[in-house]
Amino acid sequence: MGQAADGAVFRQRVMKSVQIHAFEMRSPDDTRALEQALEVGAIEGDEIVCILVKTEGNGLANDFTRALAEISLLSLLCRHLHLGRDDVEARISLICSGGTEGVLSPHMTVVCVSYQAGGTDVGSGPRLAFGHAHAQRVVHSGVGIDETAQRRAITAAVNQAMIKAGLYDHSAVHLVLVKAALPAGLEAGAQQQAKPALRAASALGVAVALAELSPEHLHDLSEVPRSAWSSRACVTAASDLACSEIVVFGNSPAWGGELVAGHTILADMLDSPSVARLLKQLGYDASPQLNAVDTAAVKAVVLKGEPPRSDIRGHRHTMWDDSDINALRHYRSAMGALLSGLLGCTRHYLSAGAEHQGPPGGANLCVIMQAPASPTHNAREP
Amino acid sequence: MGQAADGAVFRQRVMKSVQIHAFEMRSPDDTRALEQALEVGAIEGDEIVCILVKTEGNGLANDFTRALAEISLLSLLCRHLHLGRDDVEARISLICSGGTEGVLSPHMTVVCVSYQAGGTDVGSGPRLAFGHAHAQRVVHSGVGIDETAQRRAITAAVNQAMIKAGLYDHSAVHLVLVKAALPAGLEAGAQQQAKPALRAASALGVAVALAELSPEHLHDLSEVPRSAWSSRACVTAASDLACSEIVVFGNSPAWGGELVAGHTILADMLDSPSVARLLKQLGYDASPQLNAVDTAAVKAVVLKGEPPRSDIRGHRHTMWDDSDINALRHYRSAMGALLSGLLGCTRHYLSAGAEHQGPPGGANLCVIMQAPASPTHNAREP
Amino acid sequence: MGQAADGAVFRQRVMKSVQIHAFEMRSPDDTRALEQALEVGAIEGDEIVCILVKTEGNGLANDFTRALAEISLLSLLCRHLHLGRDDVEARISLICSGGTEGVLSPHMTVVCVSYQAGGTDVGSGPRLAFGHAHAQRVVHSGVGIDETAQRRAITAAVNQAMIKAGLYDHSAVHLVLVKAALPAGLEAGAQQQAKPALRAASALGVAVALAELSPEHLHDLSEVPRSAWSSRACVTAASDLACSEIVVFGNSPAWGGELVAGHTILADMLDSPSVARLLKQLGYDASPQLNAVDTAAVKAVVLKGEPPRSDIRGHRHTMWDDSDINALRHYRSAMGALLSGLLGCTRHYLSAGAEHQGPPGGANLCVIMQAPASPTHNAREP
């Protein structure tokens, strides 16, 4: 193919593409698998742009596995890239979420961007695009969150990340991850109280950026009803962060590679049909489960949701009534199994606590997969 | 139809049939829904033969919701049936299991046997059959379980219950519930230690009765490997019980009514395809979920399983490593969601802790549904 | 002594006296020890006026061990007293609290009132007095609590119970237990939300009755600061109760018997000196622990408190930051051990969740003990 001089090949040479690698973690500080991949050259360190980590903590107030994973990864990356911590943090978005209840498996998902299109099925349609950005620093007053400033900073940063990714159309965006910066210097208790408002404002910032909500109607953000939500936001609050970070995934014809993203909404905690429809759109069949070959094509799964306040399809559940297990831990165990039953694997980035992210009691879901081979596509075209 | 004199109508007149009713429970002592059904005649009290209860406790050592549900139900039934407690217990099998983690809904499943075939699709094939029996009392020595005596008592009682149900062929049996009697007078700690051996011996008793294992190879039961298991046993240990109880469900041409049972094995915690295949056998399509009409046809779902000791499809899980949430609570939340995603409802009798019950790391599943209307059946036959 | 005709003996003949018996509970439905005491006549059933039960549940929203204990005790009492449930409930105050974390022991404390002064040290000072009353029924509107009506109903009922006990001076009252009736027909979630306001209004009702607060300053009860509190209130919220119940303990010269009560305030979670001072007032020495003989003189210990929102003596604690163990469970384990270390026994009625009950971060404590033998008293008098 290299000899040909037509546009396709030219495009192939210079197109950026995203590669995604997942690695098992035997503990939150286990970075051996990534280290080995870096050593043998399976991954080029300077191509890493983002690492999503799912650790085995409780995913709640006193979950320190996220901090442990982050410090361990930063240590490895500084060493391998010969960079200082600030430089690594400026270059690579590290986003951690605790909680691998039920079948879920602790793992890290390493996102690389390279210019070697290697094997791209040129002309086969839009491919996975990636962009990230740091939001402008927001100075909150005391323990309260300046919700409007946070909302605006996030909206601006999402737009910036979209432009970096070459995603100029909202509908091409399939996932916006926000690592929202908590105000500095808060006590543990005050941090916990600030988190919902911070996440809510951030999610509304995404919704505005994706034209899901109009900023004109967003005056007092604490008054915005839960019925206003973004279909693609997934927000995590983090402390010890100078400013919020944004990661955007979408599909773009300007990108090469083998991956594509899609997203959907789960209307409630049993909404497996919506997941199956999304997989169908991506070219795969889960009725009820992907076959082993197709399971291997799954590269990343990100779900953000929360248990419903009321019944599930008319029947009472007890997630909020259990004083021994937090409702969000019930939730992750349940939704992790629902997704795993459909996808045939257990490595999902599943985050609970979903202010303005997805419908109430439902969820946002983004799946990134290998684009199916051409024959499948051809079969569907005349 | 009553005027005709052919066999079908004659059969309809005298055939026994099983009806199953599920009721929401707002708390473990909430029997109001059943009480109302008895009062308005929706259920005849003297037709009740078994009640399966799923309570919202932790399903572990200190789960007293089962005792509360039992005492509450006994109180209602004694009052309504004008019987003493012993008579109610002799007539009705009350089997409780704690744990409604995740989406699962606390509920009771009331099984009735009547002679009014009402609406039976005569000649349409075998229908749900029910039988129960009390096992011979086993006297254990001290804190230890006399495993062989327990095994034999269960085998005999299963055979007896099968005969009562008119199930003469092992393959027609789809579920054997055992409420195994713990030795009397044990301390709480000793009870906990005795439970695994009691459940194991009982499960092996079922396996022998169903010809899944040969009694000749069962000398020292504590030595029997986990690779020996019954595909239809679901054992619960209970204290304050004079002798173990057995409940058998199967399909028989001698029974009428509208219900049929089926069972399958889940090879691992992600084995949704096996569930879908079972539903297909029963005449329903879950790809990935039953439609709302078919969901209403689900009458009872009983799953018995346990988390695997090792990985799930090659990936690490943390259910056994979590010192704050017991592995079985993780399990029920996960499997409850997997089943609910397929079936479209959240009322399942899901029991964890599965010595010799189903494959290691997998599960036994029995589903009881309304037999599909004839057209569907016809459609598949020339 | 019976032959003498002086006032002391006359007083002895007709004085009422309180006896207190504690019984081990092997499970929340274990009433065997009480049953046996009734059978052998160690307790006269018609002398029972109150039973305090400490069950081994989590003491939180989904603790059904209280309901199980109550139904089990009612069943026994109905059977033994040949009374209907309503009559038993009208005569005997059953008050249950869940949570025996740490060293605490599940037990019931049975309070009897008799006219046989048996062994009373006549003329030795005021003795334990008991009174109880049902508050007027309060009709709350919807899910909200009518706090003022509840406050007033409790104040009136405390006064009534004091009069029944012959306690006309506020300072002679050492404990007021309130079993506050939740509005009927609330969902589990709504009940949980209603509890704090109900308990707060009830505690303020006690404070007014004991002249600790002036009713004039209590307009909007939800605005009353936490710095207003009763030193002797211990409130529990209960559902399925027609009206709130009040139990009062104090010391009165009109009562005979061998028991006396005292109370104190714990300023914080480490305030063992206040406990020791109270014991000293009662005639006992805990420096740091009662000796075995004196431990046997302890008849009932009731503590109501809550973890502090901020530090303990300048050092951070993590009770509120632990997402796996509820702060109140931490609290009961800690305070149970603090008390047990001083008293040398582990049967205490320790209740957490203390709106307007005791100082913030501190606790109310009432101890009922055998009055020390005269020599001790004489030793302190010239």
Add this chain to the structure above:
Amino acid sequence: MGQAADGAVFRQRVMKSVQIHAFEMRSPDDTRALEQALEVGAIEGDEIVCILVKTEGNGLANDFTRALAEISLLSLLCRHLHLGRDDVEARISLICSGGTEGVLSPHMTVVCVSYQAGGTDVGSGPRLAFGHAHAQRVVHSGVGIDETAQRRAITAAVNQAMIKAGLYDHSAVHLVLVKAALPAGLEAGAQQQAKPALRAASALGVAVALAELSPEHLHDLSEVPRSAWSSRACVTAASDLACSEIVVFGNSPAWGGELVAGHTILADMLDSPSVARLLKQLGYDASPQLNAVDTAAVKAVVLKGEPPRSDIRGHRHTMWDDSDINALRHYRSAMGALLSGLLGCTRHYLSAGAEHQGPPGGANLCVIMQAPASPTHNAREP
């Protein structure tokens, strides 16, 4: 004083002394207080010999707060001391224990050894001595622990640490901390299974070194009854450790400074009198609590114990029956409060899981305090 030429002054000039500093930790990775102390010179970095850390994790299998504290402290110490990680680990014993249930406060206790006797009350008796040693590396076979090799390695290392501390008499030793190295390369599950045997063998190693047990009777260590125990061992198992580490505290006339150590045994979970007796020996009065001045004299408190398998003083407890809270978490909350009530502070190194460490159901306790001022001592001498 420097001018005088007598022995006392000479002794003062060259005597080693131990200083102990405690620092609040706002999270397991919070090393700011220590960092500040190093920056202002309150602590000389090269005088640090040991840091005991009590983190706010669950103290059980999946407690990663210990790893986070360790990596954070190592990072600070490497930076401040300009040493590599191996050198820091060779010089400073870092021993972490998770679990600050109840009133306990997350903190670190930094032990320094200096040659500046500063303010030593010369001739006032033996003072706190410190020694540490690395045990010889033990190669275990597979998942099993070579218990005899571990026992011997620990015995030898304790002797070595004693010699380093100048403690030649067993009775002068008041605490032996062991950080026992788990076999390398074990899975999480296998690690958990190996821990009890490793801790048991290590504790027996201490017992032999302190002449509490005779090595002749220790053939098959797994057969040694629980009635054999060391009164001063406190063992923690750790992974990622090349060889086990030993820390010894005792009192020696060869050491100066202001601190002294003492130890005692708690016979059961209520044994506050033994604690008070120990404090009395050290010159302090806790009846029931140290006064504020004396509380400030407490420098370190180390307790190792476990919940009893049977009753506490004749009454049932439920620590082992609670399936939602691990018994060791109940234990730490209870014992932390018992100690805090006596000592008036909440910073204790309290470790649960006590194979052959202290009497069954009881505990080992070591307290390090400022030696009381001379008048007190004089008062006791003629």
